[in-house]
Amino acid sequence: MKIYGTSGSRTSRNLWLAEELGLAYEHLPVAIRDVAGHPEITAINPARQIPVIDDDGVVVAESMAINLYLVAKHGGPLAPRDAAETGHIAQWTFWVVTHVEALALTVLGHRVFFPADRRDPAKADEAEAALARPLAVLEGALARGDGWLVGGRFTVADLNVAAIIAWLVASRADLAAFPNVAAWVRRCRGRDAAKKAQKLP
Ligand SMILES: N[C@@H](CCC(=O)N[C@@H](CS)C(=O)NCC(=O)O)C(=O)O
Missing domain, CATH: 3.40.30.10 (Glutaredoxin)
Structure with a gap:
């Protein structure tokens, strides 16, 4: 491949x-x-x-x-085991792309990624404020569950969502109001595979 x-x-x-x-x-x-x-x-x-x-x-x-x-x-364990898990993994994947990705990219761009002369702190702040609603959804799901999004284990749903939430961590967004999200994204990004992938060119 x-x-x-x-x-x-x-x-x-x-x-x-x-x-x-x-x-x-x-x-x-x-x-x-x-x-x-x-x-x-x-x-x-x-x-x-x-x-x-x-x-x-x-x-x-x-x-x-x-x-x-x-x-x-x-x-393998990251894959859905049945139709219900297939649905829930798709749910979280579509959710993060629809409700989080563009806003998180705006925060990342204007705080980290763009050259300094193209950064607009107000745009980053505005996007971060708009993320409060979707982050509350994720916080609620993680607080109610067993620390993972689907099936009581780390699945591709966690990976797909955490890959985007990690942009907020890299942007030093304030996750204090979302302690379960902060702890979960640390667990996800602390996995050996995540660390290995980050070191690739
Ligand atoms: N929805 C697409 C977005 C792909 C995308 O925007 N890729 C960017 C890099 S992350 C790209 O190729 N940009 C270069 C270009 O559009 O010319 C996905 O998730 O794969």
Whole structure:
């Protein structure tokens, strides 16, 4: 399997899962600025974006779809065990992409990622304030449950959601009002596979 994209992009969530699953893969760390003109990527992904994988001829784009594909193919404890878990893993994955990702990216961009002259602290603050509502949803779920989102164990739902919440940690967002989220994201990001993926180019 070839995984295209630098670990400093959304590809990081796919590299994290590949490490969790112990997969053999070739990592092609194409940088975000080089994606649009990269011949191999443009040949396989009409969106001309990373991440995209080529798994022995099965091409999948969209970072979250890639993760759902990989657990469907390889199984194991991170994968859903039944239809209910399939639904709940999809629920959390769609939820984080719909309600959290853009806001978290705005916080990350304006506090860390953009060059200093393009950062607007007010935009970061506004996005962080808007995140209070979805973060309360996550906090409630973690407080009511057993420390994980689905099935009483670390699954791809935790990975997909934590990969985005980690942007808030990197942005030094204030998670004091969400202690269960703060503890859970530390547990998720402290896993060996997460640390290994973060060190990739
Ligand atoms: N929804 C897509 C978003 C993909 C995306 O925006 N990729 C960015 C890097 S994280 C990219 O390729 N940017 C370069 C470009 O659009 O030219 C996913 O989750 O994979």
